[in-house]
Each structure stands twice: as C-alpha cells, then as structure tokens.
Amino acid sequence: MWAQAYSKDDLEAGARPLYPMMLESPDLRWAFIRKIYSIITVQLLLTIAVASVVVFVRPIAVFFVTTSAGLALYIVLIFVPFLALCPLFYYHQKHPVNYFLLGIFTISLAFAVGLTCAFTKGKVILESVILTTVVVVSLTLYTFWAARRGYDFNFLGPFLFGAILVLMVFALIQVLFPLGKISIMIYGCLASIIFCGYIVYDTDNLIKRYSYDEYIWAAVSLYLDIINLFLALLTIFRAADS
Numbered sequence: 001m002w003a004q005a006y007s008k009d010d011l012e013a014g015a016r017p018l019y020p021m022m023l024e025s026p027d028l029r030w031a032f033i034r035k036i037y038s039i040i041t042v043q044l045l046l047t048i049a050v051a052s053v054v055v056f057v058r059p060i061a062v063f064f065v066t067t068s069a070g071l072a073l074y075i076v077l078i079f080v081p082f083l084a085l086c087p088l089f090y091y092h093q094k095h096p097v098n099y100f101l102l103g104i105f106t107i108s109l110a111f112a113v114g115l116t117c118a119f120t121k122g123k124v125i126l127e128s129v130i131l132t133t134v135v136v137v138s139l140t141l142y143t144f145w146a147a148r149r150g151y152d153f154n155f156l157g158p159f160l161f162g163a164i165l166v167l168m169v170f171a172l173i174q175v176l177f178p179l180g181k182i183s184i185m186i187y188g189c190l191a192s193i194i195f196c197g198y199i200v201y202d203t204d205n206l207i208k209r210y211s212y213d214e215y216i217w218a219a220v221s222l223y224l225d226i227i228n229l230f231l232a233l234l235t236i237f238r239a240a241d242s
Helices: 026-056 058-066 068-091 097-118 122-148 156-176 181-208 212-241
Strands: none
Touching (some): 026 181, 026 212, 068 097, 097 212, 122 212, 156 181, 181 212
C-alpha cells in the first residue's frame, strides 16, 4: 500500500491521506473507519444498557451470586463470548449473520461486565469510566496523528502477544494462590498498560492494514481493547478503595 504521497494541494486527490505514501483512496479508508467506529459505538451503548440493568435491578445480581443455578449460568455467560467468536470468524463476511453473532457476543460480554460492576461502588465505576474514556480518546487521536507523520506501530504485535501471555499466567497464579491487594493492583496496572498498547496497535491496523471486508474483526478488536482497559482500571480503583 505504498506509493508516492498525495500532494496536499492536489484538489483531485480527494481527502488528505492518512499516512505517507498511501496508495488506496483516503475517502474509502475514511468511510471504512467511520463504519468501524459506528459499530463500536452501538456495541458500547448496548454494553452500557445491559450492564446498567444488571447493576440497578438488584435481584438479577443476587440471583447470580447466591444460587447454584445462577452461578452455573454466570460461568456459561463468561464462555459465551469466546464461543460466539468461532462462528463469527467463519461468517464474519456474511450479512446479516455476522451482525447477529456480533450482537450475541456483545450482549453476553455486557452481562459479564454488569455482574462485575454489580457489587462495586458507584464512585469506583464512574472513575473507571472517565479514565477509560480519556485514555481511549487520547490514544486514538495520538495514533491518527502519528500515522499521518509516518510512524508505524506494527512492531508492537509480538511484544503485546507476549505481554498478554504473561498477564494470563499472572491471573491464573492469582486465582490459585491469592497474593493479596498489592498483587491485584500490580495486575490491574500491567493489564492497563498492555491494553493501552493494544488500542494503539489495533487503531494503527484500522488505519493501514484491515481490508474493507474485515470490519467485524476490526470492531471486535477495538471493542475488546476498550472493555478490557475498563475492567483493568476498575480492578485498580476497587483494590485501592478497599
């Protein structure tokens, strides 16, 4: 996708290129980017709606934590998003099946987020939401700015993959051998840094590498980055507040 850069004064070139030596049409790429962020916006609004119902309708949360049937259903809901990704991978270009599977993925994950927030103080949730919003917007603007000036973040891929493996092992150790409040805060800080890196990496891929048919995967990647960053920050604030 590299060729001679568009001239800033060339009126026939259309929109300004997103990065130097851009070969494809900036207008088409901007349309693709707008589509992705529209999908993510709907996903986040749906997540807020579902999570709010779980948080404010107390019998729902009580059912999931006080009954064996609720606990079993909660475990199922945790795995549903991952199970939904399998058929979503196969049908990600088949409309409207891809949107239906994306809806299942989003709603089930939103339910899990709601149950996580159900027994958390409102102040802690608000702090996490505000900080997540500031970080996501700032990193997104920075990545677009950096891409326009020729920076590339594709090199982050292997490092982030290794970091996420460390994070998963850390979480497993924490579950099997609880290490206390300090270790929980360390986990939250580590997860926050990793998912900040993923936001930059996936946004850079959105600008340069995702094909126009991969809009579902692009939306899923950024949505998961945002949700995981929120949960990581929630872990930090909750540990600090306890």
